[in-house]
Amino acid sequence: MQEFSGPVNEYTLNQVINNQTSASSRMTVKEYKRIGEGAFGTVVEAVLKYADGSEDSKTSQEWIGPFAIKRVPAQTEYKSRELEILRVVNHPNIVSLRFFFDKAGSLNDKTVYQNLVMECLPSNLQSEIKYYRQSKYTIPYPHMKAYTFQLARAMLYLHGFGISHRDIKPSNILVDPATVQLKICDFGSAKKLEPNQPSVSYICSRYYRAPELIVGCSLYTTKIDIWGLGCVIAEMFLGKPIFQGQSPELQLKEISKLLGPPPNTFFFNSNPNYRGNMYTNKLFSCTVEERFKQIFSNSPPDAIDLLSKILVYDPESRASARKVLVHSFFHELKRKDFQVFPRGSSEPIVLNLFNFSEYELELLGPLRDELLSPNK
Numbered sequence: 001m002q003e004f005s006g007p008v009n010e011y012t013l014n015q016v017i018n019n020q021t022s023a024s025s026r027m028t029v030k031e032y033k034r035i036g037e038g039a040f041g042t043v044v045e046a047v048l049k050y051a052d053g054s055e056d057s058k059t060s061q062e063w064i065g066p067f068a069i070k071r072v073p074a075q076t077e078y079k080s081r082e083l084e085i086l087r088v089v090n091h092p093n094i095v096s097l098r099f100f101f102d103k104a105g106s107l108n109d110k111t112v113y114q115n116l117v118m119e120c121l122p123s124n125l126q127s128e129i130k131y132y133r134q135s136k137y138t139i140p141y142p143h144m145k146a147y148t149f150q151l152a153r154a155m156l157y158l159h160g161f162g163i164s165h166r167d168i169k170p171s172n173i174l175v176d177p178a179t180v181q182l183k184i185c186d187f188g189s190a191k192k193l194e195p196n197q198p199s200v201s202y203i204c205s206r207y208y209r210a211p212e213l214i215v216g217c218s219l220y221t222t223k224i225d226i227w228g229l230g231c232v233i234a235e236m237f238l239g240k241p242i243f244q245g246q247s248p249e250l251q252l253k254e255i256s257k258l259l260g261p262p263p264n265t266f267f268f269n270s271n272p273n274y275r276g277n278m279y280t281n282k283l284f285s286c287t288v289e290e291r292f293k294q295i296f297s298n299s300p301p302d303a304i305d306l307l308s309k310i311l312v313y314d315p316e317s318r319a320s321a322r323k324v325l326v327h328s329f330f331h332e333l334k335r336k337d338f339q340v341f342p343r344g345s346s347e348p349i350v351l352n353l354f355n356f357s358e359y360e361l362e363l364l365g366p367l368r369d370e371l372l373s374p375n376k
């Protein structure tokens with residue numbers, strides 16, 4: 001996005017110390033680049049400095065950053081879920097919130113804006129996929145494996161709290177091509193799902209919506225994010241979104257071109273009141289297994305196997321984050337000599353992808369040993 005000489009202003013910022021507390025300081029905020037324009041707000045790149053006269057200015061007179069500041073109109077009636085969730089999560093594969101503050105609109109604008117100051121990553125998966133597609137390549141396999149593993153790890157963590165991101169798509173997956181690090185961003189749609197409590201089904205960007213959402217299921221689970229994960233993996237292999245429906249309902253038709261017609265039980269379990277098109281005609285003559293091989297003809301067999309376990313109509317049969325993590329597609333990552341070459345570099349780097357916290361190990365349960373056992 002274009003460089004711009006943005007404003008330099010002073011605000012009182014709340015610094016996130018931990019999930020309960022924050023400390024406030026006067027800080028100067030210098031914006032210099034617009035990096036994202038979403039449906040609800042803007043994201044700018046900025047640096048910060050403790051303002052003269054603030055307690056902290058005595059210890060630091062340096063600009064710190066860069067940070068990404070997401071600015072959205074503040075909710076007046078209820079708490080911002082994005083802020084609440086970002087304050088409690090703490091994971092290497094989830095973007096971290098450093099400060100937050102409210103700011104009044106300019107002169108004729110009575111809106112109050114919520115500002116979330118987050119660590120800033122230089123790219124996202126959408127840009128990476130596009131970059132490689134332009135030169136008729138795909139993201140190199142070792143990078144794809146490392147990215148997918150980190151994405152599944154973030155999901156294991158979030159889903160452990162019952163939190164569903166609800167808008168998994170390549171542009172919401174930040175990456176640093178120089179370190180092959182990945183972090184999920186945009187928790188604007190995220191929600192802690194409670195069993196037997198309905199949630200709106202009209203969420204998630206169309207191409208990445210799980211089939212149960214398309215047919216109006218309101219008691220869905222965190223498996224909707226796993227569907228999104230499958231779509232993202234498929235997109236890394238194909239260089240373009242796998243299911244490009246031209247309308248919300250046609251999205252289901254696109255899915256049936258890979259998985260065949262949805263079974264009746266799927267409609268019954270998702271939404272017995274669904275009255276839309278059920279796409280009962282089989283649009284190909286081979287088996288679903290052969291269909292996966294046709295569509296992913298250039299992809300390695302273990303990737304196809306992983307995709308066939310994720311892209312499944314029935315959310316209960318769809319792989320969970322921990323099942324994804326132990327899949328053979330990732331075995332290479334466990335090798336002692338596993339290394340990746342960042343884009344444009346001849347110097348390999350070693351990744352630290354297995355630094356699981358006690359909490360993550362607990363979530364892995366009996367699969368923990370399988371995941372941590374060295375690769376044979």
Ligand SMILES: Nc1ncnc2c1ncn2[C@@H]1O[C@H](COP(=O)(O)OP(=O)(O)OP(=O)(O)O)[C@@H](O)[C@H]1O
Nearest residue numbers: 036038039040041043068118119120121171185186
């Ligand atoms: N911490 C960050 N570092 C770098 N880029 C970021 C960061 N946070 C967001 N972005 C970029 O800004 C874009 C918009 O941010 P975000 O998705 O949070 O806003 P949004 O208003 O919800 O957008 P959308 O409606 O497109 O989902 C992201 O797609 C991402 O590319």
